[in-house]
Amino acid sequence: MPDRVRERILETYRQIAETYDAEVSERFGVSRWGIESLTGMLLREMKVPENPVALDIACGTGLSTFSLADYLGRGDVHGVDLSPDMVRKAVENAEKIGYDIDFREGDVEKLPYPDDVFNMAISNMSFQFFIDKLKALKEIHRVMAPGGRVGHLFGGGKHFAQLIDLCLEVSGDDPHLREFHEAVEDVVRLHVDLEAVQGLLWEAGFRKPLVYGYHRVMNVKPEAFWFSNPYPAYWRASVPEETRVKLDDKVISEMRERSGPRGFKVTWYTIQAYGSKPTG
Numbered sequence: 001m002p003d004r005v006r007e008r009i010l011e012t013y014r015q016i017a018e019t020y021d022a023e024v025s026e027r028f029g030v031s032r033w034g035i036e037s038l039t040g041m042l043l044r045e046m047k048v049p050e051n052p053v054a055l056d057i058a059c060g061t062g063l064s065t066f067s068l069a070d071y072l073g074r075g076d077v078h079g080v081d082l083s084p085d086m087v088r089k090a091v092e093n094a095e096k097i098g099y100d101i102d103f104r105e106g107d108v109e110k111l112p113y114p115d116d117v118f119n120m121a122i123s124n125m126s127f128q129f130f131i132d133k134l135k136a137l138k139e140i141h142r143v144m145a146p147g148g149r150v151g152h153l154f155g156g157g158k159h160f161a162q163l164i165d166l167c168l169e170v171s172g173d174d175p176h177l178r179e180f181h182e183a184v185e186d187v188v189r190l191h192v193d194l195e196a197v198q199g200l201l202w203e204a205g206f207r208k209p210l211v212y213g214y215h216r217v218m219n220v221k222p223e224a225f226w227f228s229n230p231y232p233a234y235w236r237a238s239v240p241e242e243t244r245v246k247l248d249d250k251v252i253s254e255m256r257e258r259s260g261p262r263g264f265k266v267t268w269y270t271i272q273a274y275g276s277k278p279t280g
């Protein structure tokens with residue numbers, strides 16, 4: 001699984017790097033409740049260190065990194081992401097708003113930093129993509145200074161379960177949608193629940209864990225949701241252009257079929273997970 005998932009992530013974010021901000025950002029786009037609010041929820045649980053040296057892991061186009069910089073109000077801020085297209089966009093965005101942030105390309109499983117550097121780290125809406133989560137957490141632990149705290153906010157557990165079930169059903173018997181079916185199955189395999197995250201944090205060496213989750217039920221317009229949310233974009237990226245229209249038709253008509261008067265119900269299952277690198 002690892003290589004094909006990594007390739008799919010790179011291809012997805014290559015395809016959506018230019019449009020990501022317009023869909024999910026409150027600062028750069030039209031979102032009324034998007035990435036910056038989520039990052040705010042993640043940061044609300046974190047103390048600002050005296051001299052912050054902070055890392056945003058899987059920083060994407062920098063939306064979460066800029067929120068991190070705003071929250072800290074001082075110190076050094078760094079961002080790293082697997083996708084060169086997202087990093088390029090992050091650099092462009094930082095120039096646009098005049099933020100001095102060191103953005104780098106890199107995989108969470110092999111971070112491009114020396115040991116014991118950061119006294120704070122976050123990752124926003126990204127942990128669900130990490131392929132080897134224990135390896136990723138051990139690597140984050142390595143680059144963190146003793147006493148530093150890491151926080152993750154991500155979709156886990158039964159995140160978007162209704163849409164996932166629907167996608168698996170409509171693609172199950174269709175040979176043209178085999179890759180799409182596999183992409184959705186991989187997503188399910190990569191989801192973790194509260195107990196699993198807590199165990200992983202502990203095994204990677206983090207202590208003082210705080211792990212909790214909550215649900216948000218949303219009734220969405222099938223077409224708008226399918227085409228604007230980055231999650232379906234991630235599954236669709238593995239489908240050849242000519243098959244995509246067929247897939248879109250199938251999924252959207254099935255979502256309509258299963259919609260109530262206020263739309264198609266999706267449950268957003270968010271997990272927040274924190275841990276500290278011990279000082280001793």
Ligand SMILES: C[S@@+](CC[C@H](N)C(=O)[O-])C[C@H]1O[C@@H](n2cnc3c(N)ncnc32)[C@H](O)[C@@H]1O
Pocket residue numbers: 009013035057058059060061062063064080081082083086106107108109123124125126129130131230
């Ligand atoms: C939904 S975006 C979130 C970006 C940003 N944190 C935000 O809140 O807007 C997920 C990001 O995770 C990155 N990503 C996925 N797997 C990664 C990995 N193994 N290492 C580093 N970044 C990764 C993707 O390239 C993508 O930019």
